[in-house]
Amino acid sequence: MPEVYAARRDRLRDRCSAGGSAAALVTRPANVRYLAGAAPQGAVLLVGTGEDVLLCAGPPDDELIDGRPDESLRVQVLPLPGGDPAVAGADLAAAQSAESLAVEEHHLTVARHRALTSVAPRLRLLDLGGAVEQLRLVKDEDEISLLRIGAEIVDQALSELLESILVGRTERHLALELERRLIDHGADGPAFSTSVGTGPNSGRPGHRPTDRRVEEGDFLSVCLGATYRGYRCEIGRTFVIGTSPADWQIELYDLVFAAQRAGRQALAPGVACRDVDRAARQILDSAGYGSGLAPGTGHGVGLEIDEDPQLTPAAMGKLDACVPVTVEPGVHLPGRGGVRIDDTLVVRPEADGGPELLTITTKELLAL
Amino acid sequence: MPEVYAARRDRLRDRCSAGGSAAALVTRPANVRYLAGAAPQGAVLLVGTGEDVLLCAGPPDDELIDGRPDESLRVQVLPLPGGDPAVAGADLAAAQSAESLAVEEHHLTVARHRALTSVAPRLRLLDLGGAVEQLRLVKDEDEISLLRIGAEIVDQALSELLESILVGRTERHLALELERRLIDHGADGPAFSTSVGTGPNSGRPGHRPTDRRVEEGDFLSVCLGATYRGYRCEIGRTFVIGTSPADWQIELYDLVFAAQRAGRQALAPGVACRDVDRAARQILDSAGYGSGLAPGTGHGVGLEIDEDPQLTPAAMGKLDACVPVTVEPGVHLPGRGGVRIDDTLVVRPEADGGPELLTITTKELLAL
Structure with a gap:
């Protein structure tokens, strides 16, 4: 049911643009899973103006018990082990010319937030709040x-x-x-x-x-x-x-x-x-x-x-x-x-x- | 072995003052346990200038499998359910006249960090970094x-x-x-x-x-x-x-x-x-x-x-x-x-x- 996930992401996109941000970076695992169909360990989801991208720290497992990523989604695996997919996501949002990015401040740590700011200093970071949790209700x-x-x-x-x-x-x-x-x-x-x-x-x-x-x-x-x-x-x-x-x-x-x-x-x-x-x-x-x-x-x-x-x-x-x-x-x-x-x-x-x-x-x- | 925990907290206190902060608020559960002997769900530890205090969201359980809080420690239970012990900890640090408080930015979320700032606006929040993890090595x-x-x-x-x-x-x-x-x-x-x-x-x-x-x-x-x-x-x-x-x-x-x-x-x-x-x-x-x-x-x-x-x-x-x-x-x-x-x-x-x-x-x- 890939269209289900795409529809959920579209609803989130609508909320984001209503809130004044072009893109959202979803980091909370249950929220990633809700929108992407799977949440490989450490993966984050960029719901943007262009293609939506699931950023993974390692290759998503073939036999994932936790579900498979929705096929309508681009899956990008970080080339270097140990990198933070959220940082890569902010980098990608900046490359997509997004001016602002909504992040889950109730999930993202202060240290990761700082790393996002430092990789994409022109990107304005906003708070996505519990928008995905609301959709999940x-x-x-x-x-x-x-x-x-x-x-x-x-x-x-x-x-x-x-x-x-x-x-x-x-x-x-x-x-x-x-x-x-x-x-x-x-x-x-x-x-x-x-x-x-x-x-x-x-x-x-x-x-x-x-x-x-x-x-x-x-x-x-x-x-x-x-x-x-x-x-x-x-x-x-x-x-x-x-x-x-x-x-x-x-x-x-x-x-x-x-x-x-x-x-x-x-x-x-x-x-x-x-x-x-x-x-x-x-x-x-x-x-x-x-x-x-x-x-x-x-x-x-x-x-x-x-x-x-x-x-x-x-x-x-x-x-x-x-x-x-x-x-x-x-x-x-x-x-x-x-x-x-x-x-x-x-x-x-x-x-x-x-x-x-x-x-x-x-x-x-x-x-x- | 309460003196073990007190000694660990003293080592942390030394690191803090060397780093220019009077007090530290420890939120990461394994770090709380290392310094307090127990980490009841949601509990945080204030290592301060005065008495060290373990702040708990609810009464720490009598039969905690996860250990008992060190007896040399004051245990304070939040009066209202649903409150954030970290916010109470920042409040307490301010009441102890601490000017700065080191927090675990790699664990604390952006939203909680903001809540700390808002309850104790005069308290300067610094980064404790991995100081406790270093002690644990x-x-x-x-x-x-x-x-x-x-x-x-x-x-x-x-x-x-x-x-x-x-x-x-x-x-x-x-x-x-x-x-x-x-x-x-x-x-x-x-x-x-x-x-x-x-x-x-x-x-x-x-x-x-x-x-x-x-x-x-x-x-x-x-x-x-x-x-x-x-x-x-x-x-x-x-x-x-x-x-x-x-x-x-x-x-x-x-x-x-x-x-x-x-x-x-x-x-x-x-x-x-x-x-x-x-x-x-x-x-x-x-x-x-x-x-x-x-x-x-x-x-x-x-x-x-x-x-x-x-x-x-x-x-x-x-x-x-x-x-x-x-x-x-x-x-x-x-x-x-x-x-x-x-x-x-x-x-x-x-x-x-x-x-x-x-x-x-x-x-x-x-x-x-």
């Missing part, structure tokens, strides 16, 4: 299909884990096994480091697996993600180990479940991001858990696992249709453990059936 | 001990793999199994993505594992690394599958082995980095493989898997004692495969027995 149906496949993979990996014996195994081993299963089912790899928390570690956001073993009576919380052709999605579930959950476990689970459902149900085109956060947060808040909560209850996903929009109390902006987001509230009680429930969904209008749930593993409290 | 014996343990772990993981049946298994599965074994033997995790290449993929530097299965007659090349308490080392070996290697395989293996040995033997305090590279490279070069070689034949290791010194034709500088480096020449013949042999060693003076080999797995050509 709303996904097309092909992108959503890739996320959907990734979600099937995480659902499958998780369901297989639940069929195995868990008591006595360590968090680290469960995390590794989940990652192996992701690969077995066709993922490029995990979308982020798999988090498995047992007992007092359960429900902690971003908990890094330890050597603690699963015990009877534990909460077990799992958060994993798959990358499929570059697109990343995630799922989080909490289970209880043993036949009969304690009362506090049932209560806490029901509460987090209600918060997560409220967040999911709030997803609709035109809804403010902060209102989705509030829908979930106020349920936990009014139960007295307000102070220990994570700063957000969800975020966008796509070529990166954590991208815009942010579902936080201070977030600006509204949701659009075809924006995939996570909804992942949780409560962690220090020393006791906690619950986290996390889905990836796509915002859809009511007429299309409302939010599309990608991660369909059950959210009933399973006793394993 | 020569390791103390405690750091070398951690690398030695990491090397034992990779040796063990590799030797276990070699005892299993390999034919019919995919590159991806072998890579995952190696990573699981690293964890089994106590690694924090892999030091980088494990590379396993079979047949035509063998010997490719940085090859990402595919679904290709190991076949009789293949070269099988493996490159893996372990992180142990933050320190990263690596090993690379090439094997042949089946009872009798082909003549071209034996010849190519012997050649790369000779190049790698020459590189290892060149390691000594006072030797120019480029001379180590040349020692290995010229053997491959004179056999006619000069044009397709990787840009370097080795690099430093430590808190990062690829740090200074670089062993490349254009490298400046000389080796010192107690600098750990890799020596990893290789040849890849497109369509046929190749050989790569990679060790982690510590530069030691002749009087101490010469270079210390950390990765001791045999480099004979094993037929598996």
